[in-house]
Amino acid sequence: MDSATTWIREQCNSEKMQQISQHLLTVKAVPYLLLALAAILLAVKYIQDHTKRTQNPTRRRSPDPEKPTDVTTYATKRLKPTEREPGNTKPLPYRPFRYGAYNITMGLRTMPWDSWIELDNQFPRFHALKAQRIAERGTRCYRAERSDPRVWDGAVELLEELAEYLPQRYPSLYRKTDVGLDNLLTGESFDVSALTRNGVKEDPILLSARLTQDDLAIMFEKEDGQYYLLSACILLAGFWRLEDKFGMPLSEIHTSGDVPGFKQKLEKGMMNFFRRVQPESPVLRNNYFLQVDDELAWSSSIGSEDSTEEGGIGWFSAEKDRAIKNHYFRSERQSLRRLPRSGGVVFTIRTYFLPVTEIAEEDGVPGRLASAVRSWGEDVSRYKGRERYGDVLLEYLDMKHQEQVERGVDFGEREDSGAYPC
Known part of the structure; x- marks a missing residue:
């Protein structure tokens, strides 16, 4: 990926590219030049972003114990007391x-x-x-x-x-x-x-x-x-x-x-x-x-x-x-x-x-x-x-x-x- 990015940048700075740019200016083709440059910049940006994603996979792993996060205990969510007293409640009839x-x-x-x-x-x-x-x-x-x-x-x-x-x-x-x-x-x-x-x-x-x-x-x-x-x-x-x-x-x-x-x-x-x-x-x-x-x-x-x-x-x-x-x-x-x-x-x-x-x-x-x-x-x-x-x-x-x-x-x-x- 790095070599591809370098090649694109070299082409943008080459003498041939500068000659093309001068020619386009003489024929008043500035809009076309801008479109070409924009396309090159987008290509460079895509390559850089893709490289970052490859180096840093997004799949969630278990939290790192050496980097504790400020997580509120889920059980602190307010709960409504059960209407069924455990001592008076029969086991639920699961029949799966x-x-x-x-x-x-x-x-x-x-x-x-x-x-x-x-x-x-x-x-x-x-x-x-x-x-x-x-x-x-x-x-x-x-x-x-x-x-x-x-x-x-x-x-x-x-x-x-x-x-x-x-x-x-x-x-x-x-x-x-x-x-x-x-x-x-x-x-x-x-x-x-x-x-x-x-x-x-x-x-x-x-x-x-x-x-x-x-x-x-x-x-x-x-x-x-x-x-x-x-x-x-x-x-x-x-x-x-x-x-x-x-x-x-x-x-x-x-x-x-x-x-x-x-x-x-x-x-x-x-x-x-x-x-x-x-x-x-x-x-x-x-x-x-x-x-x-x-x-x-x-x-x-x-x-x-x-x-x-x-x-x-x-x-x-x-x-x-x-x-x-x-x-x-x-x-x-x-x-x-x-x-x-x-x-x-x-x-x-x-x-x-x-x-x-x-x-x-x-x-x-x-x-x-x-x-x-x-x-x-x-x-x-x-x-x-x-x-x-x-x-x-x-x-x-x-x-x-x-x-x-x-x-x-x-x-x-x-x-x-x-x-x-x-």
Whole structure:
């Protein structure tokens, strides 16, 4: 580019160009001369601008921790307190399945800011189970990369945002204090600046996890453009262990878990999304699974959580055709957003867990779920373990659907629209 610019300038200053200019002046062609000079100047300007863009790519990266910016915590936006007291609120009935073909997509939708964290009457159960898991499993359930200063800052930033958000949204459960917040149900006091709970210092990602019913994960971009799992507290995942995924890039997290269609249908869009997502544009997605035991934290039917054998965990371990009373419906509500100061992308992962026999009593659900399970392709069926429970599950769902038909249940437009409540 520099050589091209130099050549143009030399031509403008050459003797031949000056002769041409004199000739044009003699024939009174000043307008043409001006147009020619303008064209040359525009060419030089274009080359210079193009060179700058090439040397300074515009793709947004995570903020440089060595150059802190004055970013107001997003959670300081004023929130309206929820009209539903957590202690009197049943878990929201997410049923993210529909009639018709099963399409592999990211399934993202816009998240209203006041629904970032959902708390309900299962909070005491989740809180107690989390505390038990932390005490029993320790750092196998929570970790943070120490060599990257962004990671610690991101975990602290998340805690700061929750300390602002929760007392505003759930004033009956959390009270803001001069140093952080208090849990009015459990009596716990959190000092955000000192990073303590009841005076005992803890990792910031662990403190955040104690405040919600969600598992939490923060991913950060590295120089190769990939996002890596570098801070997380995963206590209730059911089917995967943090120790197996920690430190992995986004793509490997999915390929190592044999996520159906990831390479073909999800990887490119997911990578682009992670680079584009902004603090002011959070999103949600839902998924669902079936399992054949009643354990929220870890589904023991697929193997021991402490297994160290290669390939020691999987659906092959599950007992086949267990009675329907052992079938449980598991759905995750995941939120994704960029933390404004550290630049990390934070996941909140809230699990909803209840017996299949319970959701099958809801109007329209057994027929719709049966249709969804039958629509799974071979790869999805293998991933979700249908071979171990499918016959028993579908027989039961078909029976419950027929009962609803005979009762005259009005399925409305949902049966054919492909929509689902979420």
